[in-house]
Amino acid sequence: MSNVVAFKNDDNQPPRKPQPNDKSILLDSGVGYEIYNRELMRKVFPRIINEAYDVAYADYKRKPEIRDVVAFYFLLQSYIDGKQHKPDGTDSDRFGACFLNYESIQQHLRVDRNRINLLASILETNGIIRTTGHYEGTKRFKWYFPSFCPRVTPDGYIVDEFGEIITPDFSAYSTKKKR
Numbered sequence: 001m002s003n004v005v006a007f008k009n010d011d012n013q014p015p016r017k018p019q020p021n022d023k024s025i026l027l028d029s030g031v032g033y034e035i036y037n038r039e040l041m042r043k044v045f046p047r048i049i050n051e052a053y054d055v056a057y058a059d060y061k062r063k064p065e066i067r068d069v070v071a072f073y074f075l076l077q078s079y080i081d082g083k084q085h086k087p088d089g090t091d092s093d094r095f096g097a098c099f100l101n102y103e104s105i106q107q108h109l110r111v112d113r114n115r116i117n118l119l120a121s122i123l124e125t126n127g128i129i130r131t132t133g134h135y136e137g138t139k140r141f142k143w144y145f146p147s148f149c150p151r152v153t154p155d156g157y158i159v160d161e162f163g164e165i166i167t168p169d170f171s172a173y174s175t176k177k178k179r
Contacts, residue, residue, distance in 0.1 A: 034077055039152040040128075045070050047156030048126055048168075056173035064118065068111060072119040073128060075100070075108050076146045097143040099134075120144065122173055127158035127166035 019027065026033050052066040076098040084095045102113050111119070120142075123129040130145040151159035158166045 034080075035148070036074070036077060037149045037152065039156075040073075040149055041070075043152055043154070043156035044126070044128070044149065044158065045073075048122065051168070051170075052122070052173060056170040064115075066122065068109065068115065069119050069122050071109055072105075072111075072116070073123060073146060075105065076129060076144045080146065093134075094143070097132075097145050099141055099143045101141070118173075122168075125168040125170075125172035127160060 016024070016027075018024075048069060049066050053063055057063040057066075079098040079100050081092070081094045081097050081099065083092055086092050100108075102116055105111070105116050106113065109116075120129065120131055123146075124131055128147055128149060130147070132143050132145070134141045134143050147158070149158050153159060153165060160166055
């Protein structure tokens with residue numbers, strides 16, 4: 001069985017290189033996929049997890065499950081609002097934001113509400129997401145703006161839009177109580 005699948009080529013587009021497995025079918029479908037920087041999985045998340053266990057939680061008897069940051073990040077990526085304009089044509093302040101509520105995140109990941117705040121804090125201090133509070137009337141919402149992290153150093157740090165390497169503040173890794 002071949003791991004290369006043929007793809008549809010319109011005359012208006014330059015030929016695309018062969019894609020492994022069934023990737024071209026997904027790309028040609030136009031729905032249900034998103035891009036991500038593979039360096040996140042290869043370098044950034046392993047660095048975050050190792051630093052959490054070796055530095056931030058080195059003195060803890062029971063160390064929190066930091067690996068959940070990976071699932072949390074990809075959940076946020078999966079629910080980004082891609083609509084740049086509101087129905088009236090004005091710019092949408094939700095563009096690029098994920099605005100899942102705590103209950104939805106808990107249902108998807110089966111994590112406690114306090115863990116959501118911890119995971120968001122870890123991703124934010126590492127420059128992978130930006131969070132903001134938003135009010136609609138008297139209801140408060142937390143919006144997450146995940147970065148696609150286009151610049152990553154060889155040792156797994158995010159480089160911001162100004163060329164600065166983002167180094168995490170390990171106090172953001174603190175939990176309610178030390179175990």
